[in-house]
Amino acid sequence: EAGVTQFPSHSVIEKGQTVTLRCDPISGHDNLYWYRRVMGKEIKFLLHFVKESKQDESGMPNNRFLAERTGGTYSTLKVQPAELEDSGVYFCASKRGNKPYEQYFGPGTRLTVT
Amino acid sequence: EDQVTQSPEALRLQEGESSSLNCSYTVSGLRGLFWYRQDPGKGPEFLFTLYSAGEEKEKERLKATLTKKESFLHITAPKPEDSATYLCAVQAGNQGGKLIFGQGTELSVKP
Numbered sequence: 001e002a003g004v005t006q007f008p009s010h011s012v013i014e015k016g017q018t019v020t021l022r023c024d025p026i027s028g029h030d031n032l033y034w035y036r037r038v039m040g041k042e043i044k045f046l047l048h049f050v051k052e053s054k055q056d057e058s059g060m061p062n063n064r065f066l067a068e069r070t071g072g073t074y075s076t077l078k079v080q081p082a083e084l085e086d087s088g089v090y091f092c093a094s095k096r097g098n099k100p101y102e103q104y105f106g107p108g109t110r111l112t113v114t
Numbered sequence: 115e116d117q118v119t120q121s122p123e124a125l126r127l128q129e130g131e132s133s134s135l136n137c138s139y140t141v142s143g144l145r146g147l148f149w150y151r152q153d154p155g156k157g158p159e160f161l162f163t164l165y166s167a168g169e170e171k172e173k174e175r176l177k178a179t180l181t182k183k184e185s186f187l188h189i190t191a192p193k194p195e196d197s198a199t200y201l202c203a204v205q206a207g208n209q210g211g212k213l214i215f216g217q218g219t220e221l222s223v224k225p
Contacts, residue, residue, distance in 0.1 A: 004157070031211055042118075043158070043201070045212040056212060091157055093213075100146035100165070100205045103213060105157035 002026065004106035006092050012112045018080040021109045023092030025074070031055075031095040032075050033103060034067060038088035046090075049075060050098075061086075082113045116141045116206050120216035127192055127223050135187040135200055135219045143207025147185050149178050150201040152218070158201055161187075192223045 005024045013019050025032045034046040046065070047057040051072035060067070064083070069075040079086055089110050093103040119138045127133055139147065146165050150158035162171040164180040171178045175196065177188040187200055199220045203213040 033212065035213075035215075042217045043203075043213075043215040045214070048211055059212070093157075095211065098211075100163070100211070102148055102160045102163050103211075104160060105150075107155075107157045 004092055004094050004104055006090075006106040006109050008109060009107065010110045010112075012114065013082055014114055015084055016081045018078065019082055019111060021077045021079075021090055021111070023075045023077070023106060025092070025094030026096075026104055029094035029096050029104075030072070031098075031103075032069060033093040033095070034075070034077055035091040035093065035105075036088050037091070037108075038085075043091065046077075079111075082111075084113050087111055087113045116204070116214050118202055118204055118214050118216035120200075120202050120219050122219060123217065124220045125222070127189075127221070129193055129223055129225050130191045132188070132190045132192070134189070135221070137185040137187070137202030137216055138183060139185070139202075139204050140183075141204050141206045141214070145205045145207050147180055148203045148205070148213065149185070149187055150203065152199045152201055161200075189221070192221075194223050194225050197221055197223045 007022045032049040037043045045059040048055045049069040066078045089108045091108045093105045095103045121136045149161040152158045162178040167182045199218040201218045203215045
């Protein structure tokens with residue numbers, strides 16, 4: 001069974017530019033999560049999809065971040081326009097069902113905004 | 115406020131020297147406590163889920179335990195390949211499915 005995949009693995013952009021991150025969850029996992037780890041801090045929750053619906057987006061920092069999951073399969077996270085403080089590693093995770101089962105994480109996308 | 119604190123921040127062991135990592139938590143209605151291992155440049159890799167106080171899980175040289183306030187990850191006779199950052203996370207009863215992470219313990223095992 002293929003794991004969670006993320007693309008790209010690294011992205012370096014200038015302040016003010018736009019970047020789109022992609023996550024492909026494990027097949028059959030209805031739940032998809034985005035997390036972020038900024039330098040020196042713990043991994044923090046951004047948002048949660050159940051199929052194509054946003055279940056919880058309480059962790060999204062501001063309206064420069066837009067997440068979508070059209071068709072309930074892969075998800076994208078767009079940052080527009082990017083700011084310096086958006087630099088960090090963005091992780092995607094997926095989980096089956098609505099019980100507190102474990103979440104499986106992708107390798108992350110390292111975003112650097114210069 | 116739901117919170118997870120891990121200690122120590124870093125731990126250096128000699129190969130074969132057993133030790134424990136601590137994860138203290140305050141959460142409204144614990145639904146699950148999770149341990150992950152993270153290697154540099156990779157995503158967190160799932161190790162254990164614990165659901166209720168008194169529960170224990172084992173895998174090779176690792177054993178996780180849970181009380182009402184904290185969890186321990188015991189490492190018995192570690193090997194250099196056990197070197198990694200170990201992350202603890204909780205899922206609260208009123209927080210949907212999101213995980214609240216601690217900052218992690220960076221473990222280094224020297225031969």
